[in-house]
Amino acid sequence: MNETIKSLLERRSIRSYKTQQIPDDALNAILEAGIYAATSRGREAWYLTAVQNADLLEKIREAARAELRKAGDEKSLAKANDPNFCPFYKAPTLIIVSGNDTPNTRIDCANVCQNICVAAHSLGLGSCYLAGYTQAFQDPDTAKKLKAELQIPEGFHPVFGVCIGYTDEKPAKPERDRSKVKIIK
Ligand SMILES: Cc1cc2nc3c(=O)[nH]c(=O)nc-3n(C[C@H](O)[C@H](O)[C@H](O)COP(=O)(O)O)c2cc1C
Structure with a gap:
């Protein structure tokens, strides 16, 4: 099978990682692949921040935990109190993908x-x-401080992101519903 299609089919969401950091050349190649995505009207309405600093990662984790505590419902509190919550x-690497106020920025991101x-x-x-x-950026004061530390430019706000590392699990390939795919000739 063609290698590109193989990667598309085999990619899975990984939720357990080894502590070892990814190599710089891999990070650079991944970021370059990211910014060559299709972008509405060629606007490139995104800003990417690759975070590998342990203190900053911990701050983001703690800010997300604080939001869960604020939510106050049983499920959120259980998550917030879980020492392994992250x-x-x-x-070891979190790529924050921030968008701005242009149309389709979320799709670009x-x-x-x-x-x-x-x-x-x-x-x-x-x-x-x-x-x-x-959710770590939900509280306006916390968001302001975090965005300053992360050097996210004015007018941009984290919308999605991707965490990356060496995988410590191998999830099975899930089924996809092919009844939602039709070919008309
Ligand atoms: C817009 C979007 C947001 C997502 N947010 C999260 C998230 O916050 N946490 C998480 O564990 N997975 C998140 N996912 C991953 C999905 O849960 C995952 O893609 C889906 O379960 C299918 O599994 P697969 O990626 O292994 O094919 C997100 C996916 C998308 C497209």
């Missing part, structure tokens, strides 16, 4: 994430497409 599964996930897989790395971690 919205990016303790992966989504395309970047999908490219990143497939590129990571093609390099033998695990990844998980993420939206949930953005």
Whole structure:
């Protein structure tokens, strides 16, 4: 089978990672693949921040935990109190994909994430497409501080992201519903 299609079919969301950091050349190749995604009107309405700094990753994790505590429902509190809680599964690299206020920015950002996930897989790395971690940026004061530390430009806000690392699990290939696919000749 063609290698590109093989990567598309074999990529899975990975939720358990080894602690070892990914190589710089892999990160660079993955980011380059990300910014070559299709982009509405060629606007490139995204900003990518690859975070490998352990202190910053911990701050994002703690901010997400604080939001869960604020939510206050039983499920959120159980998550917040779980010492292993991490919205990016303790992966050593988190790529924050921020969007701005232009039309289709979320779609642009989504395309970047999908490219990143497939590129990571093609390099033998695990990844998980993420939206949930953005709760870390929900509180305006916390968001301001975090965005400053992360050097996210004015006007941009995290919308999706991808965590990347060496995979520590091998999820089975899930079924997909082919009744939702029709060919008309
Ligand atoms: C927009 C979007 C947001 C997602 N957010 C999360 C997330 O926050 N946490 C997570 O574990 N998975 C997240 N996922 C991954 C999906 O759960 C996953 O793609 C789906 O279950 C199918 O599994 P697969 O990726 O292994 O094919 C997200 C996927 C998409 C497209």
